[in-house]
Amino acid sequence: MEDALCSGLLLITGGPGTGKTTILNGILELLGQMQLRCLLAAPTGRAAKRLTEVTGEEASTIHRLLEATIDTNSGEMYFVRDEENPLKTDVIIVDECQFLLPEQIDQLRSIVNDYNIPVMCFGLRTDFQTKMFEGSRRLFEIADTIDEIKSTCSCGRKTIVNARIDSNGDIITVGEQVEIGGNDRYIAVCRKCWRNKRIEHSDRNSLPFDK
Ligand SMILES: [Zn+2]
Numbered sequence: 001m002e003d004a005l006c007s008g009l010l011l012i013t014g015g016p017g018t019g020k021t022t023i024l025n026g027i028l029e030l031l032g033q034m035q036l037r038c039l040l041a042a043p044t045g046r047a048a049k050r051l052t053e054v055t056g057e058e059a060s061t062i063h064r065l066l067e068a069t070i071d072t073n074s075g076e077m078y079f080v081r082d083e084e085n086p087l088k089t090d091v092i093i094v095d096e097c098q099f100l101l102p103e104q105i106d107q108l109r110s111i112v113n114d115y116n117i118p119v120m121c122f123g124l125r126t127d128f129q130t131k132m133f134e135g136s137r138r139l140f141e142i143a144d145t146i147d148e149i150k151s152t153c154s155c156g157r158k159t160i161v162n163a164r165i166d167s168n169g170d171i172i173t174v175g176e177q178v179e180i181g182g183n184d185r186y187i188a189v190c191r192k193c194w195r196n197k198r199i200e201h202s203d204r205n206s207l208p209f210d211k
Pocket of ligand 1: 153154155156157189190191192193194
């Protein structure tokens, strides 16, 4: 925990079903014990609502957190907080960071640099076709520390692919990176099982994952 608080911009990656929520709640509990204030945020209103549900703490959208403003001249988004108006928190935790824009990751980096506030980012490394998400790529480029929540595939190997499964529980490998409003679900599997489209029957009912 102290490592996390000293590590500036931290990325914690872990696929669906790898215990990310348990770790997140453990961190929140520890922060509470240390009497440290924490701001929770997620990329969308829907993701923020779910984050509130699983943690019991209020979560906002990343837009609200950053109070992003568009410069009408340049069209650029910028961070409006300044020295006289600092963020009132000791730690920031952002969930589903894979869906953040690279510019938003840079804004989080600025919070670390300018205000010395640690930012913990939770997110997926890659999509269901093993391609890196935009937000995750930027985090891999600029994070101070990258931690991986390891998990084991039903065959015993390390999970590496966040497989998309359809309503029948079968692995699908074609489609958009983000399926808005789709009914697809996700499960972490090893590369070999993903390639062979093999999935344990008992794993076919994994929880829905944010779109
Ligand atoms: Zn496997």
